[in-house]
Amino acid sequence: MIPINRRLKKVSEYVTGERLADIGSDHAFLPMYCLEQGYITSAIAGEVIPGPYSAAVKSVARHGYKNQIDIRLGNGLTILNPEEDTIDTVTICGMGGPLIAKILNEGFKHIPHRPRLILQSNIQSEPIRRFLQANGYHIVTETLIKERAHIYEIIVADAGTMSLSEQDFKFGPFLHPKPSELFVEKWMREIEALADIKKQLDPVQHQKRYDEITRQENEIKEVLNR
Template identity: 50%
Template sequence: MIPLNQRLKKVSSYIKGDCLADIGSDHAYLPIYAIDNNIVKTAIAGEVIKGPYDASKRSVSDHQLNSVIDVRLGDGLSVIEEKDDISSITICGMGGPLIAKIISEGSDKLQNQPRLILQSNIQSSAIRKCLAQLNYEVIAEDILEEKGHIYEIIVADFTKQQIQLTEIEEKFGPKLIMNKNQLFYKKWKHELNSLYKIKQNLNPQQHHDRLKEIDEEINLINEVI
């Protein structure tokens, strides 16, 4: 059985359907776990760099799953083909802006309207903004801490309705703000302290616009927490 960390186990709990595409697969741990636990029947592990691609190939081969997990080399969602009939896409362990870029540039690969399960390390707001533009509705969110880092997981399904998020929903998460737990407050208090430190080091004359942005962000966080 593949050892999976708490973060990826939580991601796996949201996978639906028969075929998973895991982008930036990190040794194909998540696809292997999903197959071993009968979460999906087949999977694709996508890697953009040859080294991680080779590592994923070895992992799949070591677990004797070559017949059900296809490791592919390519950029973002370009590894997905129409005939794959993908039901869930996972992208984990990246910054929010990069994840948003991947799903935006690969939006033509979302024709089957797969579920998107996206785990970002920073700036999740970029993901939520992109999802709304692609008519994907956030149906669940999680916040968790692992090895001193706080991560957010965003789960989204396609909808025919137009999605409009408020500034607060986009920044903090429409589901997370409905259930502000201890980790939520820890994350945003840390962000607040970082902003105060940045503010102290800026010259009011030279950095007027940046200071205005920081003050607006501080006020927004204080409003929520």
């Protein structure tokens, strides 16, 4: 059995098609698990740092998947060859939303066939949603999962169009209309973090920043109190 955490196991449920590209693969546990479960027939696993790349190579060899998983060293989606690599699903997990959006922006031309995107952010998912809308993708589902006290967002998107509101961009079109317990917990934590920042600010000396934090607090409370 491939050792996989709850977060990546949840991500695997949305993988579709024959071939997966997992960017920032971290020991290649996700593609190995997907192969083990019969979700896919082959995968590409990308790592940008030599250490994790070597760890992934050893991990894949140890579990007997080196003929099915092609491990590549390189930056984000640029490891993919747009002419030769036919990818059905791309996963980018375990990073902040701004970094995931940056990876998509810098390497988008490497996935011209518009595969499914499964994007699991640790923080700040808004830039991901803005990228998807601007680049011909629509969100098909979103979910939250809690692991080791941290709450993660998973966004699943296919090629298509959408028109999100400002609340949708910030809170998630599938998440905020009917707030779950995890959703409430996540955003209550954010309110607490903003309140801690405000305590360190002088309302007069730092008026602009103070007012911006107050605006953010009110925005969150509006969604939670509907």
